[in-house]
Amino acid sequence: MPERIYNFSAGPSTLPEEVLAQAAKDIVNFNNKGMGLIEMSHRSKDFIAVADECEANLRELMKIPANYKVLFLQGGASTQFAMIPMNLLGEGKSATYLNTGVWAKKAIKEAKLFGKVQVAYTSEESTFNHVPKDSDYTVDPASEYLYFVTNNTIYGTQFPAMPKCEKMLIADMSSDILSREFDITPFGIVYAGAQKNMGPAGVTVVIIREDLLDRSPENLPTMFKYKTHADNGSMFNTPPCFSIYVVGLVLKWLKKLGGVAAMEKINKEKAALLYNAIDSSDFYRGHAQPGSRSNMNITFNLPTPELEAQFIKEAAALGMDGLKGHRSVGGCRASIYNAFPKAGVEALVAFMKEFEKKNS
C-alpha cells in the first residue's frame, strides 16, 4: 500500500495532508506550551484563541453577516433535525420540507413531533435522482421556514442554486458547505456536520440568524436551546475541542488556497472530469439527473452488480478506496469533497477507461 491512498469515503472523509501533519504535532505539544492540544482547558487563552480564529475564518470565508451567530455544537446533523423544530415550531406552527433523500426524510420525521409539516416535494419515487426546481412546488404561506438539504450525499444530487422563496430558508449543508459560494442572507439557519467538507466528525457548525434565538419555548432543556450556546460562545459546557481545532486548520488551508470561490472552481473541474467520463461511455450510467448532479458525490452504476463489485475491488487494490455506493442504493460513489485532490479524480477516470476496455 502506498504511503497515502485516494480516499473517496463519503464521510468522515479525506483531509488536507498539511492539516494532518499539523495536528500530529499539536496533539503532543501545542504552541510549545508543554502540553497537547487535547489536554488543554477549553477556557485557556490558547484554546479560546483557536476557537475565535476558527469562527472568524468561517465568517470571512462564507461572508456571514454580523447578525448571525456561529455555533460549534455536538450531536451531528441528526440532532439538528430535532433542535430546529424544537426551537422554531410548537403548537399551531408549521414548516415546509423538501424530501430529497434519507437525510431530509429523517428531518421531516423529527419536525412532525413539534409542528405541522408540509412536504412540498418528494423525489422518492425516482430513488431521489433529482432535486426540484422552484416551480415544482409551492410553499405553504403559513410556514415558518422552508427546509431543504443542499447536497444529497447518498444519491449524488445537489441543488444547482438555492431555492428562491418568500419564507426564511433552513438548510442542511453537511456535504457541500464551503464547496461553493452562496448568499446566506435568505437563510435563518445553515448547518453542517464537519466530517465531509470541514474536518473530523464530532462538531456541527450551526449558523443562525440572531433574531431566531428568542423564539424557543421556555421549557426546552438548556442544551437544546440555541440561545444557550449563542450566549456562551459555544462554551456553555466543554466543546468538542479537537474537532473545532481541526476545522480551524482546514479553514486556514482553504483561505490559503484562495477561499470558497477558488475552491468552487476546482470542485467544478474535478466533478466535470468524472461526469465527462460517465457521459462519454455506455458502460457507466450516472444515477443523478444531469440538472441535479452533485459536484461532491458522483454516483454511478456499471452494467451489473457483479461488475460493480469487481470495479470497487480492483480500484481499492490500486489505492482508490471507498468507492462503494451507500448501502441503501448500491452502485458506485466517488465522494470528492474540497480536500480530495484532482490527481485522485484523474487516476479514477483513467482506471474507469481501462476497466471498461477490459470488461465491455
Place this chain on the structure above:
Amino acid sequence: MPERIYNFSAGPSTLPEEVLAQAAKDIVNFNNKGMGLIEMSHRSKDFIAVADECEANLRELMKIPANYKVLFLQGGASTQFAMIPMNLLGEGKSATYLNTGVWAKKAIKEAKLFGKVQVAYTSEESTFNHVPKDSDYTVDPASEYLYFVTNNTIYGTQFPAMPKCEKMLIADMSSDILSREFDITPFGIVYAGAQKNMGPAGVTVVIIREDLLDRSPENLPTMFKYKTHADNGSMFNTPPCFSIYVVGLVLKWLKKLGGVAAMEKINKEKAALLYNAIDSSDFYRGHAQPGSRSNMNITFNLPTPELEAQFIKEAAALGMDGLKGHRSVGGCRASIYNAFPKAGVEALVAFMKEFEKKNS
C-alpha cells in the same frame, strides 16, 4: 518551558504521553491504511474494530455485566442532565437528587422540566464542602431513581462510598470514572464526559441497564432516546470517532498499568501526598471536609487571595499549570486524575513547602 509540563487542569486534562504519541502517528496514517484515523469512514472495518475494542476494554475494566449497554454519545454531561429525565420521567413520575454542587444543581434544573424532583440533601449553604452520608437524607419511595454526582470537581468532594438505597442509582461520574472500583449493579445509569479521566472532550460514555431502554416516551426525538443509540451500537449517526479512539488508547494504557484497582491505589497515594501537605501546615487550608475529600481534585486556600494569585503564578513559572480554582469558588485546585503523574504531585508538594517558608 520544558518539553512537557505538569498540567493540573480540571478538564480537558492531562493524558498519558504514550497515548498522545500513538495518536500523533495514527492521525496521519492509521494501521498503515494510507489514510489517517480521522479520515476513515465510521463504518469501515478498521474503525468498527477501534470502537468494539474500546467498549470491550471498558466492560472489562469496570466489570460491566452483559445486561448493561455501553453508549458513546455526544453533547457532554450537560446533555445527559436532560436526557435522563426525558427518558425516565414524565407526567406523574418523580426522582430524588442530591445537590452537592453546580453540576448536580444543573441536573436538577433539567429534571424539573420532566417530572417531580425531590432534592433530598443540599450542601449549598456550606459552599458544597461535603457530600451527605446515607443517614443524612431519605429517598422518596415514589422516586424512579436516586441521582448524585460521585465527585464534585469544583469543590474537591467525593462520595467515599456509593450511597446505599432501595432505589436504582444514577450517577454522573465525569470526574472519577475509572479512578476507583465500585459495584455497578445497583446503578441504572452511570455516565461520564471523557475529558477528565478517560480521554479528550467530545464523547460521553453512558452505561445503561438494558431494561431502561424501553421506558422512554414515544414522542421523544430520535437522537434523545437511549434506545436509538443502543440499537445501533452508538452508530445511528456518525459518532465522535477521534474521541472514541483516544478513549480506547487510554483504556489500553490503564489495562497495562494493572486496571482500576491498581489505579485506585496510585490515586490514593497521590491524593494523600497533597492532603498530608495541607494538614501538616497552618498556611494551607483544605476546602473539603475530611470525610468528603476527593482523590481527583484537591482544593485548598492560602491565607489571602493575593498569596493564592502569587502561588499560582510562581507554580506556573515552574511548569505547574492549571492550579487556579474554579471561578465560582476561587482558591487553588490541583486536579490529579488517573493520567496525572505522581512526580507532578511530589513537585507540587515540594513547591508548597518552599512557598510557605518564604511567605508565612
